[in-house]
Amino acid sequence: MPGPDMAIAAERKRVAQPTGSWVARTLDNPGVLAFLFMLPAATLLLVFLTYPLGLGIWLGFTDTKIGRSGVFIGLENYESLFQDSMFWLAVSNTVLYTVFATIGKFALGLWLALLLNNHLPAKALIRSIILVPWIVPTVLSALAFWWIYDPQFSIISWALTEMGLIDHYIDFLGTPNNARASLIAANIWRGIPFVAICLLAGLQTISPSLYEAAALDGATSWQRFRHITLPMLMPILAVVMTFSILFTFTDFQLIYAITRGGPAGTTHLMATLAFQRAIPGGQLGEGAAIAVAMIPFLLFATLFSYFALARRKWQQGGSDD
Amino acid sequence: MTGFTRRDTLKIGAGALAGTTLLGYRPAFGEVMAADVPAPKFQVEKGAELRVLRPAKFVQGDETLFLQNTERFTQTTGVKVRVDNESWEDLRPKTAVAANIGSGPDVVLAWNDDPHQYPDKLLDLTEVAEYLGKKYGGWYPIAERYGKGTDGKWIAMPIGASGGAIVYRKSWINQAGYETVPTDIDNFLKLAQNLKKNNHPMGFALGNAQGDGNTWTHWLIWAHGGAMVDEKNKVIIDSPQTVAALEYGKQLYENFIPGTMSWLDPSNNKAFLAGEVGLTANGISVYYSAKNSTDAAIKAMAEDIYHAPFPIGPVGKPTEAGLLINTMVFKHTKYPNAAKEYVRFIFEKEQYEPWQKASIGYWSHPLAAYSGNPIWTEDPKHAAYAEVMKNMLWYGYQGSLGYASAATLADFIINNMVSQVCSGRSTPKEAAAEAQRRAERYYRT
Incomplete structure (x- = not known):
């Protein structure tokens, strides 16, 4: 030594x-x-x-067009968008789409995660199958939904008609509210696996001894969920929700494949409108302005998730204040 | 079933020809007549190579023959040519990038008014265009409009346009009390009502369908004398003519099959081939998929499928719309002569005629002599697509072509105006005023 x-x-x-x-x-x-x-x-x-x-x-900030470099025009694009009813429609659609789809995805995803967290036969297999909607390329699932919602060939309408529940086919994509709801449903279907699997991972980190202790104290299953599962899950819930909101807010493929923003532009999201104006329309400057206008919303959503849902003390193992 | 079947019509070939003439088509002679005009002599550069960008095939024959023709050009001149087929939606941005950065493809078959967005980047094709015009019976006016720049020089040469004619089931039209599709809009509306009564309604796309949605809604507005802009590019869509068009459109829509609000480009093809609709507007592709179907029932339907031009509205002349491809050569090409020679080559009868034939008439010609292409007469049902370019107006009518017209079309302003009214969400006046506001954003000076 x-x-x-x-x-x-x-x-x-x-x-x-x-x-x-x-x-x-x-x-x-x-x-x-x-x-x-x-x-x-x-x-x-x-x-x-x-x-x-x-x-x-x-x-x-420029008036760049496809095929022509632009000049600096300050806030002109934004001023023009401010007076553009189609832009505001796209903004409200995007917010609506994100809010409802996120609520749907989290409600159903959490429920699914809780179910999957129980002891089930062939657990691994079921968990893999659950992931399918998430794995399938969006365009493929969007095309499937396009057929499911088809005004003439919809399997849902067909089944309901055969059962005698309706006497005419449902116009899923033909009226603004139907179309919005249909798109949100498709987005929820696609997003559930991501939420469910992430939350399942979170659930499995919760020590069973907490539940045992609660059970000994006579807590009901709702109380166990409310006072153990939810607080313990909150940090991961915040992260998953942030990602989910970002993905949903910037969604493009589903809308583009199913409605192209129609009927009459009533299902345009900011991303699809930005693309329509910038690429087929050639107005790169304006398209970019619409895309940039998404940033404040995204920042807000991210900050909200972090500060409202994931207060630091939780993340660092402290207690709620 | 009354009237002719396709077989009857074929039996009396001459009668069919007379029939098409009565419908207002140019009589077809079954032969492309070319005048004896010396071709311009372009000294092809030594070691020249070309890159060509074109829209991906819609029908297989289009691509096969285009590549064969290109191959033949290589054999004749020794110039190597690479052809890239670009998906329809990516063609416009790719062309624009090439124009911007000054490299990439030498020759492009670009969409509609793309050449007018960067005219200064394009090679003057006047010599080739004038030669082809003289040789093949002259360019149709629409070709000159799409081809010539503001100074009257040819910056591009339209090579073909795809139009949407009325596609219908003859037996159902007969059942509704009409021998053929009426040529006036009042009877067309009555036909719509009768078809609906018989449970074989008509249907036109009202979703954001780039092809089928734009074609018929533009026809509707133009047929009533409405237009997006006047000759000076002043937005005039909010007009009594537009309001009249929208009122008519709403009445027509009330007799459509339910669900057309969400129809995209493939929807009417599907609905028609499934026997759900008795009449729609489309390219020749519906007929061809029926004719070439392996399903006996659908193949049998081809016998009953006929085509007709859109009815003529109060303006008293055809007001159809179409999708056009425009051949242009970039100034940045290292081999301008080879490129011009290539462009001339693909427009010549030996190449153009078989290409058009293989495209089953999907691309209608810009040069009058090609009305004589046998493709238009070998099956009388092709005739409705023969003169698409003779009858069509341009997107952006009555104004000039350029950024504003392209952006207005891409933003579905006319399409949305019509669907707003048809769905009952806006009155014709409100919708026209809204379209005026939206279009003015693009046409502002």
């Missing part, structure tokens, strides 16, 4: 390093090294995230 002198000598030797070239010396500087290690990730972020985002924001 080395004595204290030897240990001190070894320490000195280490401190005296490096004696090599300036490159070696520079690389030995923890600050420089950390910077170098972060550089690849930072480059990726800059090139693929910051630059496109920055470009999008810049385009929103």
Whole structure:
């Protein structure tokens, strides 16, 4: 075993390093090294995230058209959008779509997670099957829904007619409210697995001893859910909800494949309207402005999830205040 | 069933020809007549190579023959050509990017008015266009409008347009008391009512359907004398003519099959082939899928499928719309002569005629002589698509082509105006005023 002198000598030797070239010396500087290690990730972020985002924001302040670079026009795009009823319709649709779809996804997803958390035969298999709607490419499931909602060939209408419950086919996508509800239903169907599986993971981290203790104290199942499951699940619920809101708010594929924003633009979300104006319409500046207008909503939704649902004390294991 | 069956019609071939003439089509001679005009001499650059961008096939023959023609060009001139088929929705942005950055494809078969969005990036094709015009009986006026820039020079040459004619089940039209589809709008409305009574209603797309939705709603407005803008690009959609068109449209809609509010482009094809509707508007594809179907029942339906032009409204002339492809060459090409030679080559009879035939008439011609292509007479049912480009108006009618017309179309302003009224959510006056506001955002100076 080395004595204290030897240990001190070894320490000195280490401190005296490096004696090599300036490159070696520079690389030995923890600050420089950390910077170098972060550089690849930072480059990726800059090139693929910051630059496109920055470009999008810049385009929103210009009158760029497809095939023609624009000039800076300040807030003109936003002023024009402010007076555009179609834009406001898209905003309200997006908010409505996000709120209802998120509520639906979380109510059903949590329920499903609770069911799956019980001991079931062939548990792993069932859990894998549950994920199918999430795994199937959105465009495929959207096409399936397009047929399910078809005014002439809908299987739902057909089944209800055969059962004698209705005498004419339901116009799922033909009136604004029907179309909105149908799209929300399709989005909920698609989103449930993500929520359910994430929450299931959260549920499994809750110690069974808490439930045992509660059971001994005579807590009802609702009380166990309200006072154990929900608070323990809250941190993960917040994260999952944030993601879910972001995904729903920026949804594009379902709407584009099923209604293209119709009838008469009443199911346009901000994302589909931005695309319609920017790419087929050629108004890149205006499309970018619509896309940028989504950012405040997204920030708000994210902040809401974090601050309202995931108060820090919970996350750090403290008690609710 | 009364009237002719297709077989009867074929038996009296000459009679069929006379019939099409009566319907207002140009008489077809079954042969493309080309005048003896010397071709411009383009000295193809040594080692030239070309890249061509075109919309992906809608019918297989379109692509097969286009590639064969290109191959033949390579054999004749030694110029290597690469053809990229781009999906319909991506064609516009890709073309625009090429125009912006000055590289990429040399020749593009672009949509409608795309060349008018970057005229200064395009090679002058006047020499080729004038030669082709002289040789093949002249360009239709619509081709000149889409092809010529503001200075009268040809910046692009329309190669074809796909139109939506009325597609109908003859036996059901006969049952509704009509021998064929009436040419006036009053009788057309009566036909709609009768068809509905007989449970074989008509149906036109009212969802955001780029092809079928735009075609018929533009016809409706134009037929009544309405237009988005005047010749000076002043927005005039909020007019008594538009209101009259919308009132008529609403009456027509009341006799549609339920559910057309959400119809996208494929919906009417599906409903028609399933026997749900007796009449709709479409390209020739419905007839062809029936004719070539492996399902005996659907194949039998082809016998009963006929085509007719859209009825003529109070303006007294055809007011049809169509989707057009416009051939253009970018200035950034390293081989302008090879590109011009290529463009000339694909428009020549030896290439164009078989291409049009293989496209089963899906693309209708811009040059008058191609009315003589046998494709238009070998099956009388093709005739309704023969003169799409002779009769069609341009999107953005009566104004000029460019950013505003493209954006207005892409934003479905006319389409939405019609569907708002049909669904009863707006009165014709409110919808016209709303469309005026929306269009003015694009046409502001």
